Every structure is written in structure tokens, then in C-alpha cells.
Amino acid sequence: MQANLTMKKIAKELGVSVSTVSRALQNHPRIGSLTTEKVQKLARELHYQPNSRAINFKNNRSFNVGVVLPYLTEQFFSIALSGIEETLMEKGYSVVVMQSKNDYEREAAAVDSLIRHGVDGILVSMASETYNKSHFNNATHKVPIVFFDRVLKHPRYSAVYGNITKAAFDAMEYLIEKGYSDIALMNGPNSLQATSEREKGYVDALKKYNIPVDIQYVKNLNLTKEDTVLKINELLDLENRPRIILAFHDYIALDAMEVCKQRGLKINQDISFVTFSNLSFCTYLDNPPIATVEQFPGELGSSAAQLLLEAMETPDTYEPREIVIEPKLIIR
Amino acid sequence: MQANLTMKKIAKELGVSVSTVSRALQNHPRIGSLTTEKVQKLARELHYQPNSRAINFKNNRSFNVGVVLPYLTEQFFSIALSGIEETLMEKGYSVVVMQSKNDYEREAAAVDSLIRHGVDGILVSMASETYNKSHFNNATHKVPIVFFDRVLKHPRYSAVYGNITKAAFDAMEYLIEKGYSDIALMNGPNSLQATSEREKGYVDALKKYNIPVDIQYVKNLNLTKEDTVLKINELLDLENRPRIILAFHDYIALDAMEVCKQRGLKINQDISFVTFSNLSFCTYLDNPPIATVEQFPGELGSSAAQLLLEAMETPDTYEPREIVIEPKLIIR
């Protein structure tokens, strides 16, 4: 564990100066080929590794990028992270990851910690409990920030997100055209931008087909299982209970399905689901959601990473902007 | 994006020396409380942030830890990573993550890249295709390495892993006591240590109950879907096809179940499954595996992180060692 083989030692060993070693190691043209050879040979023999901390320091770059997301254990985010990692790795960057657990304090601490750890840029998918944006403002004075999926829409920031309004509209239109009615919406928390967008798509589609919007059919969830159980029960207790439920994501649908089954309803017969995410395991269900909106989390992540790369590598010409990834309705 | 507010500037501003600023900022006792106050006030107003790259350089520490694992998108690993992140975050470390995609070259490149990025330690869950260990040997000269789950057993390295032999034995014993016979094993790739351990537990249990080991019942898979389909078909083609299948993990079981259904077999009636992982969504299946071995990936990750912390913080007294996490058989 000797991390202290510096150029100085190999310079002394060879009786040359440190700068000669430095130059020889980077194949500087103005160094004699004999010297270069000699230096490189010894460096190899001694397993010389340049001290990255010194280089980071000197260049004021770390080639590290921070990622802050709600939960690593949610497949949506781990897929996004995977896309991020692949994109950045190709360009020689490493990914430093932190979980906010949807908590504002943790998110602020994570952003702060990343800055202190010296990352060159930050990717964020916001915590649902984030009510105050000052931690982003502070951070953006030091490094560029790009949001993905759970974005902060503001001219100062770049953001990559799915067109949720259209996705919701398309899903509704598909269902309505298919002849379904009594469609309820189990939406996300108020704090998420996507929640109002999803509601808009839902309402727009109903309006287009002159179907009255029943306010009782629209529920916002806080994403805990208890709340899901509560809200699905409320929906099932309505005198005209919904035939179809548009669910925030697959896990909400699965939890709701359980309640339905307990109450004696047959899935995809008495009641069906459409979800906003396409988790691989749903194909294994005997009665999966009849349709699902694929949001391409890997693309979201890698597009955000691309934007960040641009922001980091050409900061002078970089202008914050938004990229919209079109989700795709998948009929099962 | 001005990342260049140094102590020098605040020293000049206040007409004191840089060293005074440095000391004031760390509440050095030998600095006048007025000066300290004055310095800290200005630092706060100017949003002074110490340059972490300079500090890393000076202390020869980065408080970054590298994690190399096969796939972020596999829930087992994302849960492990989550455990790692939680444990390290508490101690002020950040996590740099890289995927090996089970490829030796990528794994070696990842380890190398982490070293170059200046991490203080590395956690590894080995790629299944890793045949050469020299990248670990090189790395361990610079920073400590701890393996988790897919471990390299060697006195030089610490490792945290599940007791797979016992888990397999327990699962088998449960099945045998329950009266099941004709139990097949869809195991992992040869390259994984756990594969032979699982086979040992399987064989040991059969021997204990004087049941002959049928070599045709034991299949090693390469974890591609095609191979899974191939091997389950081979098993189903046997004249006495298995009644129970012990599967490497849930996704193998799910893919195998599909084939079974296509061939007209009823799951949990004609054929049942037991798996080596407890993925949350299995509880939503209509016919889930009848039992599963919970391996506590989060614990594996956080225990490995603990060992690494010890190795990094008290390198002089640290001795590599192994921690075994006992898996738990969960009957559904």
C-alpha cells in the first residue's frame, strides 16, 4: 500500500530533473528519445502511477460527476443511473451517486457534499419533498447542474424529461377509443411537476371526447403503500367505481391490484390498469396492466449526461436547455 | 460559475495573512476571537467553500470510495449499492460506481480508472467473466479492496458473502422433509464461487437423505435468457422430469416458468420453483416461487463498506478478514 512513488524519485534515480521525467512520460517531442525510453522503462518497472489528486488539483478538474436521485432501489432510477454511467464512462468521467430518499434535507446535504468532494458537474432527479431550491442555486455557482425526470423548470437549468402530458393523453385516447369509460387516475404527489402534467393529459383527453371530468376519479398519492391502499379503497367505494385505473407507476398498480383482489374483483375483467413505467417483471404477471407508458429511463439519464458533458467541456458557449423524451404507449 | 474564491482573497480583503485565515476558519485556539469572527463572517458572506481538490491533494485522501459491480439494473446489486451508499455517507464518504457488465476487460478498466480517479478504497462484486486477478493485485498496492457477494477468496482480501452452501442445504432439506422429490438445480455459471457452493449444499442434502444424485438434474447456466430456455427444456425433456427446480435467482425462475407454461405445465402444481433471491415483485405473482432464499444484499453491501472503512481509517492495525451473512429461507 505504498502510494508514494512520485516523479521526484524516478528523477533522482535517473539523475535527471523532474520536469524531464514529466515530459518524457507524456512523450513530449522535445525530449531525447533515449531519455524518454529510459524514463518510461523505469516508470513501468516501478509501476509508477501519476498521483491523480495532484493532477486534479492542478487542473482544477476531477472528472467526477455527481448524481442525486431519490432511491437507488427503484428500478426506474437504477436504469437511469446505468445510462448515465455508460455515457459518462465513455468520456472518462466517473459517477458519484447519492440518494435523497425524497427528503429535502438529504438532497441539500448531498448536493453540498458533492460540491465539497469536488465534482465537475451534477445530475439531479429531485426529491418529492423538495420545497426550497436554494441548494441548487448555491451549487450552480460552482458547477453546472442538469435535471432529469424530476426536473426543475427554470431558464437557468438544463432538464431532460418525458412528455407526460402527451403520454397521459395518448393512453386515455387509446382507452376511450377502445370503448372504455369510468377511467380513474391514481397520480403522484403534488410536489412533482409530472403530476400536474399527467392530470392535464387526462383531463384534455376527456374533454376532447366530451366526457365529464369526475373529480372523485382523480387521486394524488404520496407513494407510500398505506396511501395507495387508502386511495384505491376510496375509488372502489364510489357508487360507480372505475373500470380502468391509470396508475403513477407499476408498484402503485400492483399494490392496488392486491386490494382489488382482496375485494373480490378480477383483474383485467372487473377492473384493469394502465401504468406509467414499464418494469420488466410485469411481463411475467398473469394479469399485467393492459398497457404501459415506457418512459425510457436509460435515455433520460444518458441525454442528461450528454447535456452535462457539454456544459462541463464547453462552458463558454453552453446555454441551458431542455430535452423532451417522447414516451411510448405499449399495448399488451 | 466562479470557482475561484480562495483564502488568499479573503486574506487580502481583511489585510491579514493566509495562514491566519486558514486558522480562523478551523477555529484554531491561538487566534484572536475578533479576528476569527471577522474572517468567518466574511467567508460566510462571500460563500467561501474550501477547495476540496487542494485538500484532497494535501491530505492525500479523497473521501471517495469506488464500487465495481456487474449491473446497476439488477435489483440485487442496486440494493447492495444502496446499503453501501448509506453506510459510507454517514462517515462522510462518497460512492463512485462503475458497471463491469460481467466483462473482465471492463472490470479491469473500472478498477484502474477508480485508482486514477483517486478513490481511497474499492468495493468489488466480481464479473462472472473474470479469469485473471492481476488488476486486483495491482490496485491493492495502492488502496484497500473489499469484495462483496461475488468474492475472491484470498488471505490478502477482505470479503463479505452469503453462506450459499448452507442456504442450498436448508432449502433442499425443507423440500425433502416436505416430501418433494425430483429436485433439479438450475445453477449459475462455473466462474462464480457461489455456483460450486450451491451445488455442494444441494448434493450434501441429497446424500444426507440417501437420495441418489442425478447428474442430469444439475445445470449450470450462463445467465442469458436463451441459455435458460435451453436448460429448462432439457430438464423438461427428461423421462422423469423434475417436480421442483432450485433456481439461481428469480429472473431465471421467471423465464423458466414461461417455458413451463408454454409446454402446458401448471406452476406450483405440475412444477414448482425455489429461488436464491427475494425480489420484491415476486409477492405480486399469482404463482410465485414456493420458497426463496433471502440473501440480504443491503447487509452484504453495508458490511463490506464497514470493513472497507476500517481498512481505510486504521490501515496499520487492519487485517483482511471475511464476514459471512447467513441467508434466510422464506417459505411462501
Added chain:
DNA sequence: CTGTTAGCGCATTCAG
């Protein structure tokens, strides 16, 4: 072609 020097930001030792 190669050596000397300076400097990145900070902590620390040595002087006052």
C-alpha cells in the same frame, strides 16, 4: 534537448 523556477490552495512549522 534539458534544467530551473514558479505556482495551483491549503495546512503547518517555524519565527517572531
Added chain:
DNA sequence: CTGAATGCGCTAACAG
């Protein structure tokens, strides 16, 4: 109590 000087490892401008 405070300032000046030093050095971490490396690169690069400046001199030969």
C-alpha cells in the same frame, strides 16, 4: 496571537 516560509506532486513558462 499572527505572519512568513515550506511543501504536497505535477505541469509549464522561461532559460539556457
